[in-house]
Amino acid sequence: MPTPDRPPRSLGFLTIGLFDERRPAEGHEATLRLIELGEQLGFDSAWLRHRHLQYGISSPLTVLAAATQRTRRIALGTAVTPLGWENPLRYAEDLATVDVLSGGRLNPGVSVGIPAHYEDVKDALYPDTADREDFGYGRVERLLGLLRGDTASAFRGVEGIESYSERVQPHVPGLAGRVWYGGGSLRSARWAGQQGLRLLTSNVVKAEQDGEKFASIQLGQIQAFRAAHPDGERARVSQGLVVIPTDSATPAQRAKYRAYAASRHARTLVPHGPARLLFAPDLVGNAEQLAELLYAHAAFREVDEVAVALPFTFEPEDHTQILTDLATRLGPLLGWKPAVN
Template identity: 65%
Template sequence: MPNPDRPLRNLGFLTIGLFDPADPAAGHQSTLDIIELGEQLGFDSAWLRHRHLQFGISSPVAVMAAASQRTSRIELGTAVTPLGWENPLRLAEDLATVDILAGGRINPGLSVGEPMNYDTVKHELYPDSADVEDFSYARVERLARLIAGEKVREFSGKQGVVEEFSNRVEPHSPGLRDRLWYGAASLKSALWAGENGFNLLSSSVVFPSPDEEPNFARVQQNQIRAYREAAAAQGRKPARVSQGLVVIPTDSASAAQREKYQRYVDERTPRTSAPQGPKGMLFAKDLIGTSEQIAEQLYAHAGFQEVDEVAFALPFSFAHEDYVQILTDIAGTLGPALGWRPGS
């Protein structure tokens, strides 16, 4: 079944890092165990969602730092970090520090825009500047410049007997700028990412253009193609693109697991039947079944046909043992069915 023209080259997974608020340590430990398992299974990358004031990972940079010391090969990324919550200079320092600790394995995924439910939190997040904060692309451009090592100020050198200062963000991690990704769901954002030197994260949500048919796979395909054209026009070849859909292989699942998984999919499927909200948001269908069945659906998916990297999203609310089963089936059966070979 693998497509000889485009076998899957990079297989990753994405987790929200769900935890019980009464025992958050257990959930974070589970996430680290899952990342460690991912490396043992040969996955190329593990990605963390970023959640604020929810019961999912609020500090993926800290979790990546911990994971970097328990792994040696697997790439670690965020999908995505919403920059409306971040100070770009401080985030640049944190990302570079973790990249140094990880030996150059960090792939920060980013997005811009006003923080979710901003009116409920702006008095704490930006008490003195809430109404003048810039949540545009300029915020991520600033982060990229700082990570690239551009000057922060003119002042540098020694001050006094001991103190020595730099005029750029330290530590500087060479190569990190080339591993910045942008999470784009619209044609505008995909074009911007291509024009400005970011890799592209395309997930299970897209916003069609006004003249497009509301077909998720075709909209995603159009955005990826437009991104690649924009990147090529800037002399960036090859531009990296990763697709992230929810896949739930059931090859080794128990009867109880299969029943639970199907209930999860059934609850989420109605939202995929029509555009949602004023912007016509389109959700991808969750793919459930045997690895052979899922591979067949992926090869027929116009968006998947454009990529050779994926970060399959793990369902939000499953138990640790469910994630172990799903990851084991993805690495052992689904990945090979897509032409992928495990890393070593």
């Protein structure tokens, strides 16, 4: 196994928090317990992903607000919020509120683009402005400006017994500097760098040319991001891959994990759809095997922050086993040290 030249400084995990439509409270509670477990195991961050109009967490910030009251150290993030579903002014207020509740631990991750199934949902989402909404980078720029304290209202002062501010309240200096952009293309990576954002990569990229491998595409995006970023090589990048350690797994779990990865392998071979999306292979094995695979991954060698994506169809006991092995087996093997609670 290769010796790491630069061990990860941050190890986190990502989940979408599935729930049964008949018993949604149980699924949300399981997610909160998972975040609590992550803090106990010494993980540096926990991330939630949106699932609008599905049976997964539709409001990660609300769940993270609850998590702020059940944890004290672990960073809490969204990976990512599709801003096409959000009003930047209202979302800035929500972000600032949750950050205050967390004591400055919030890491907002965002992306842009037309909402999924837009033709089906636009009349409910934007009944009067569906054909005029801007789903481009300008939506992120509006959010960043509002978080920084740009004027949101022409009125400031006292009216009766109520006081009004011209900017988003609570105002949290530094929150805009903790915004991450979820990019999967060379263009978005370069734009994020130009804006001075942090970059969230995932297990999905856009293939620009035929025959390219996932790792080389992602590496090129990371390099383009840092070349455009004011901080250069110090610009922060987090990599999100599906990594499933099997060290303490039962034989049934190991079989389940390998079957899961095998069922998704075909999608890693060629780009899919008009967007030419290419997926990374899921990594399954014991800690030593996974370390070898990760250090052979060109993009992994360029990052020092990792957020492992938990397979969303797995059971809570599977997630517990995976997180425990990540924190106690694979992480230390990569040179990472759990945080002290």
